[in-house]
Amino acid sequence: MADKCPVDHGSHSSDQSCPVDHKSRTTWASVLPGSSPTHPVNTSSLSTEREVSSIPRTDNGNWVYPSEAQFFAAMARKNHNPHAPDMKTIIPIHNAVNERAWSELMKWESGRGGEKCGGVKLVTFKGRPNDLTPKARLMTLLGYSAPFDRHDWVVERCGTRIRYVIDFYTGRGAGPSSNNVSFYLDVRPALDNWEGVKMRAENIWQDWFGSVRSTNTPSQS
Numbered sequence: 001m002a003d004k005c006p007v008d009h010g011s012h013s014s015d016q017s018c019p020v021d022h023k024s025r026t027t028w029a030s031v032l033p034g035s036s037p038t039h040p041v042n043t044s045s046l047s048t049e050r051e052v053s054s055i056p057r058t059d060n061g062n063w064v065y066p067s068e069a070q071f072f073a074a075m076a077r078k079n080h081n082p083h084a085p086d087m088k089t090i091i092p093i094h095n096a097v098n099e100r101a102w103s104e105l106m107k108w109e110s111g112r113g114g115e116k117c118g119g120v121k122l123v124t125f126k127g128r129p130n131d132l133t134p135k136a137r138l139m140t141l142l143g144y145s146a147p148f149d150r151h152d153w154v155v156e157r158c159g160t161r162i163r164y165v166i167d168f169y170t171g172r173g174a175g176p177s178s179n180n181v182s183f184y185l186d187v188r189p190a191l192d193n194w195e196g197v198k199m200r201a202e203n204i205w206q207d208w209f210g211s212v213r214s215t216n217t218p219s220q221s
Helices: 022-031 068-077 084-109 134-141 194-216
Strands: 052-056 062-064 121-127 149-157 160-172 181-189
Touching: 052 084, 052 121, 068 084, 084 149, 084 160, 084 181, 160 194, 181 194
Parallel strands: none
Antiparallel strands: 052 062, 121 149, 149 160, 160 181
């Protein structure tokens, strides 16, 4: 079906696949502002246009986000009581945050050689809103808010696959009456293989010693 995504839905090859699964659709609808009308709405007004993401796939092309109509239909099938007018708010914000997630992921991948073989590509993804990462669990024990969503994204870099974990946090804009939603993303490689461990260790080293090293390095000019 056109609105299915590659995670837990079979084939990865359909050009209609989209980088968000059904669990994530419901989760995002619950945190983003909407009109939430109490009367029936004509869903024929929902757009069927789909936005092509900047996120490359392994089988050529880029991932494609769901349309307003697809997002609504997927939620309705799960009996999550979606509201058609909300889709015009949810879709652009959701897509923009996923683009930011990819941008943050690519900061980790910068300088690691992915460009030598056509660039880093997203292989699979999965929404896991009910599964706290160890870091998120620790932060909640320390009194911080829990993330409202979690994604696991597996990317491929020249034949090497790396799993990234993404914790999504939400807040409100300044002012007591503000209804603007803000987002913070914590993107990092998972510690389930040597590549992820090495990347995290290098990042810690750079944070602690990078500025000192660059300051003390003699100029080459």
